[in-house]
Amino acid sequence: MQSVAIVIPARYSSSRFPGKPLADILGKPMIQHVYEKAASIKNTTVVVATDDDRILSVVHSFGGKGMMTRPDHASGTDRLVEVMNEIDADLYINLQGDEPLVRVEDLELLIKAMTADTSIEVGTLYHAISAHQAKDPNTVKVVTSHSGRACYFSRSPIPFTRDKDRQASYKQHVGVYAYRKSILEKYTQLDESHIETVEQLEQLRLLDSDVDIYAFEVMPTGPGVDTPKDLEKVISILKGEQSDNEKSLLSDIELVITDVDGVLTDGGIYYDEHGECMKRFHVRDGLGIKLLQQAGVKVAVLSGRDSKALRKRLADLGIDIFNLGVKNKEVACKDIIKQVGTTKANTLYIGDDSIDLPAFISCGLAVTVADAPEYIKSQCDLILDTQGGFGAFRELADKILMEQGNFKLLDDPSTFLKVHAAVTQ
Structure with a gap:
């Protein structure tokens, strides 16, 4: 049995939505919605990794486990590395704290795939999207090989359709990651890559360092929360008032x-x-x-x-x-x-x-x-x-x-x- 830790990075500061993890969604802070989804998965340790006392206090108030981490981490993965030094596990799941619509079955699928094939060092998720949705630079696309290995991630529509008579299929990357402990141990030693800086996508550091990432398909997911407008959309979806894209x-x-x-x-x-x-x-x-x-x-x-x-x-x-x-x-x-x-x-x-x-x-x-x-x-x-x-x-x-x-x-x-x-x- 491989031990699994689900780590939920949650920062208070945000240029577009300060205090986002504490935003109220139908009577609960957003971080509680995410935590409860993760905690419903059996045989896992769940911890919120934050840099703010207010978030830590709220997590403790609803009976969750939280941990203070340094405020100067450049990414959620860097924060995950700090948690790894305190919580021992074979497999670490990085679940963002602004994903209140995350599905438990998607997390379970990722864990099951990683535990079934120990040769996979990093795993993530994706789902199909339309050509129209692929044009949005805020939607990260991934191209995979026949085996499911990620060839590239980009904010641009990939693959590029050269012949207009041909139709491309597009895959949206879902920002949930599963890491082997060995990968996290060497992550901070990897050089920041040029493509990572250009695209502003931290997973490209791994690809540029010849670390394979395997992507597993799930059904289309609901939106995450980056702005107050996104929060309104999520609340409407949870109330059953509208679909997530119309x-x-x-x-x-x-x-x-x-x-x-x-x-x-x-x-x-x-x-x-x-x-x-x-x-x-x-x-x-x-x-x-x-x-x-x-x-x-x-x-x-x-x-x-x-x-x-x-x-x-x-x-x-x-x-x-x-x-x-x-x-x-x-x-x-x-x-x-x-x-x-x-x-x-x-x-x-x-x-x-x-x-x-x-x-x-x-x-x-x-x-x-x-x-x-x-x-x-x-x-x-x-x-x-x-x-x-x-x-x-x-x-x-x-x-x-x-x-x-x-x-x-x-x-x-x-x-x-x-x-x-x-x-x-």
């Missing part, structure tokens, strides 16, 4: 470009001897389109097909921004964005299949329906709960309206009556 994704959308078959319809195409003559649309989607337009959000339609039935539906809805019979959706989206006078960052595209992948590239946000293939879902920022043709667009419209504060369009009768004359289902 708020920031939809707040700035000015243009929604939608595919037709598989999104506005169920994908069914009805033929007679003259060719296609009918498509099945959902009335709720039509109302969703009109409500978005009333809120000032432009809606455009893009389709690889063209038909009288489709043109009739567009006319009924008053949609005058469309491109039908499109062969290159990437170029078509760029043209529509230019026509509307907005930007890629303020544009959302909703599609359901491989033909929509080029459109995802041209727009800042990619959305798909519940019944899309898994390989399409993996490329999207938001996956709806509704199937295409059964009100999926209305679900998206409601999310945008609520996020942008247009609640009255949805739930206020008098406001709805004022715009009713222009509304078509």
